[in-house]
Amino acid sequence: MKVGLIVEGHGEVHSAPLLVRRILQELAPALSPSILAPHRVSRGQLTKNEGLQHAIEFMARKVGNDGRILLLLDADDDLPCVLGPRLLALARGFRPDREISVVVAKREYEAWFLTAAESLRGRRGLPGDLAPPAAPEAIRDAKGWLSQQMSDGYRETIDQPALTSFFDLTAARRSDSFDKLFREVGRLFGLSVPPRP
Incomplete structure (x- = not known):
């Protein structure tokens, strides 16, 4: 079975396949689909x-x-609960013969790192006492927040895959949009997803 990823950012080209593999490893270690290079x-x-x-047509093929x-x-600045369903309805309308999921990270992909900041202490030049901000998904510039914390600044194409x-x-499932991604990966493969802690 093949999985096609469509992403918008340069960092996600390398990060998204890693993330999907990590989620699948947690949900079904024996499952090993072919994850295609993101479009x-x-x-x-x-x-x-x-x-x-x-x-959608390109990836469906x-x-x-x-x-x-x-x-x-x-x-x-869009609302994920509005943008996501709109894009999903369109995508499924274009290719109703494919299993499709749409996940919209609230603000930015990097907000997920902020939510799980404790787990990144000491990594990639982040401080050893790193703590998440009060409302990680409310921060407009999560990349900038990370850059301020890192000794050499945040470089999306290098640091995003590493983090x-x-x-x-x-811990990242405390973020509603990351929890949505976790559940959607499970749904795409018909896997049972435990409730978030």
């Missing part, structure tokens, strides 16, 4: 009907009849 499309294109349709498609993007390898998935 990166700008957010501006993904939020337009024509751009979204092109991305790549994953084949029994494949799965996961679209992952940042909400920025994706380390952050505590259970």
